[in-house]
Amino acid sequence: MSDPTDLSALMRRARQGDDEAYRRLLLLTAGWLRSVVRRGLTAAGRGIADSEDIVQETLLAIHLKRDTWDEGQPLEPWVRAIARHKLADHLRRRGYRDHVDIDDHADVLATAAPDAAATIDSQRLLAGLPARQRRIVEEVSLAGRRAAEVAAQLGMSEGAVRVALHRALKALAAAYRKDRP
Numbered sequence: 001m002s003d004p005t006d007l008s009a010l011m012r013r014a015r016q017g018d019d020e021a022y023r024r025l026l027l028l029t030a031g032w033l034r035s036v037v038r039r040g041l042t043a044a045g046r047g048i049a050d051s052e053d054i055v056q057e058t059l060l061a062i063h064l065k066r067d068t069w070d071e072g073q074p075l076e077p078w079v080r081a082i083a084r085h086k087l088a089d090h091l092r093r094r095g096y097r098d099h100v101d102i103d104d105h106a107d108v109l110a111t112a113a114p115d116a117a118a119t120i121d122s123q124r125l126l127a128g129l130p131a132r133q134r135r136i137v138e139e140v141s142l143a144g145r146r147a148a149e150v151a152a153q154l155g156m157s158e159g160a161v162r163v164a165l166h167r168a169l170k171a172l173a174a175a176y177r178k179d180r181p
Contacts, residue, residue, distance in 0.1 A: 136161055
């Protein structure tokens with residue numbers, strides 16, 4: 001017999017119509033979701049008073065979307081992703097913003113004086129990016145242009161430019177770490 005606390009096995013059985021497995025799955029999931037949500041609220045500087053609401057919203061989303069879970073994958077990361085989105089939605093509804101305006105840091109980027117080796121290294125790293133991301137990094141991070149200007153020039157929303165910049169910088173950081181011993 002399988003482990004009675006194996007969430008993936010419980011979900012597979014529940015999707016086959018086993019009501020007891022589904023009840024057990026929700027009971028076990030709710031328990032660890034409470035700690036996940038409380039940690040998330042605490043990390044955001046919020047009290048845990050609304051944690052049960054977020055847990056219930058997450059459980060409802062799991063119920064409504066249970067047919068989208070890939071049975072070949074573990075259940076916990078799928079559930080954790082749903083919980084993370086429900087937590088973010090809750091924080092957003094409550095006015096919480098965790099946003100750093102990249103334009104506030106443009107002067108720091110513009111005044112940095114790179115050495116020749118760093119310039120060659122950064123050019124090589126930039127060449128590994130898709131053309132649009134490379135252009136956004138060059139315009140915002142290197143030329144010091146505002147995200148709104150770059151968005152207008154490229155026919156994108158300002159938010160899309162910020163997302164593309166974030167993804168590009170993340171890719172550059174990963175490529176840089178990969179090249180280091």
